[in-house]
Amino acid sequence: MLRYTRGTPSYAALMGGSFGRAGAKLLNVFIAFNCVGTLTVYLIIIGDVMSGPVGSGEAHAGVLPEWFGPHWWTGRDAVLVAAAVILLPLVLQKHVDSLRYTSALSILLAAVFMLITMGIAVYTVFTGTAKMPRMLPDFSTLASPFELFTAVPVIVVAFTFHFNVHPIRAELSKTSDMKSAVRISLVLCAAIYAAVGFFGFLLFGDATMPDVLANFDRSSGSGVPQALNDAARLSYALHLVLVFPLLHYSLRVNVDELLFPGRRPLAADTRRFVALTAVLMGLLYALAIAIPSIWTLFQYSGSTFAVCISLIFPGAIVLRDVHGIAKRKDKAMAAMMITLAVITSSIAIASNVMSSIKGEVKGFDRGKF
Numbered sequence: 001m002l003r004y005t006r007g008t009p010s011y012a013a014l015m016g017g018s019f020g021r022a023g024a025k026l027l028n029v030f031i032a033f034n035c036v037g038t039l040t041v042y043l044i045i046i047g048d049v050m051s052g053p054v055g056s057g058e059a060h061a062g063v064l065p066e067w068f069g070p071h072w073w074t075g076r077d078a079v080l081v082a083a084a085v086i087l088l089p090l091v092l093q094k095h096v097d098s099l100r101y102t103s104a105l106s107i108l109l110a111a112v113f114m115l116i117t118m119g120i121a122v123y124t125v126f127t128g129t130a131k132m133p134r135m136l137p138d139f140s141t142l143a144s145p146f147e148l149f150t151a152v153p154v155i156v157v158a159f160t161f162h163f164n165v166h167p168i169r170a171e172l173s174k175t176s177d178m179k180s181a182v183r184i185s186l187v188l189c190a191a192i193y194a195a196v197g198f199f200g201f202l203l204f205g206d207a208t209m210p211d212v213l214a215n216f217d218r219s220s221g222s223g224v225p226q227a228l229n230d231a232a233r234l235s236y237a238l239h240l241v242l243v244f245p246l247l248h249y250s251l252r253v254n255v256d257e258l259l260f261p262g263r264r265p266l267a268a269d270t271r272r273f274v275a276l277t278a279v280l281m282g283l284l285y286a287l288a289i290a291i292p293s294i295w296t297l298f299q300y301s302g303s304t305f306a307v308c309i310s311l312i313f314p315g316a317i318v319l320r321d322v323h324g325i326a327k328r329k330d331k332a333m334a335a336m337m338i339t340l341a342v343i344t345s346s347i348a349i350a351s352n353v354m355s356s357i358k359g360e361v362k363g364f365d366r367g368k369f
Helices: 011-051 063-068 076-091 096-127 144-158 162-170 175-207 226-259 270-290 294-320 328-368
Strands: none
Touching: 011 063, 011 076, 011 144, 011 162, 011 226, 011 270, 011 294, 063 226, 076 226, 076 270, 096 162, 096 175, 096 226, 144 294, 144 328, 162 175, 162 226, 162 294, 226 270, 294 328
């Protein structure tokens, strides 16, 4: 993306340079849907941590009900309203560089969460309370190999932030530092994701929930002080609160480009800026209330919008090669990337649809008989 950038201020402009206005608008739509899905997941996780997950099948209390008992103000609706109020000063920042300190703090909190999870896991191993997880996939059914691909959308969502490359690059004192920033970010994310995934699965085994934070409650059985479990949950919930505005910034910019093309910059139009922010926050709140599980959003958003933004569209830009700078190796890698993305996402979508159908049938049978 950086190689093909010729003064373009955004990912959409880069896409427009290769595929015209239709390509830019298509990217705006995909980024908007992807950001809405991811931000809704963030709010759902915050609700899970503070009030407990909805429809999990097991009783996993949130931090507030554990501390103060069940009240209306410890419920999910009240918690999400409070989260929206706390987030408002951050999402109303007009420039991405205004979020540099909160973003740095969010990375620190993610590292704290990783270290706490690792510490709890090591403690349970030495005390003999760890649940030895099943290390290999279960291939007992014909569909099992294909269900492995359902992890692909989650991984794709985790590494999709391409639409913030240009805004962040534009505000760096040296634009050449962007490549180093991307490399450092990828290494940090990969290390934190891998550590949390491994140690979380070591702690909870097959009982690991789609939102692993919900496992860190009084029923975790880890044998460590509950204050440490609470610290793990609260550190990551606060991490999401601080990451939320950066992703919301991209959502607002792309929706504005889509709905108000040719208008003066959004940061210069306070009325449009505030109105768009309020509408988007209201939409995200409504979706977080209506959708109880993060798994559904991760699966379908990751295998459609995110995979196009992070894999298919960049590959298509290289194959289009409007500047004539792509080598044969570049085009071969781009074609391979697109092919693998289409195949894995198609299998993931098919597997998710089949699982949903089976789940509905099973649920109906239980209710009827």
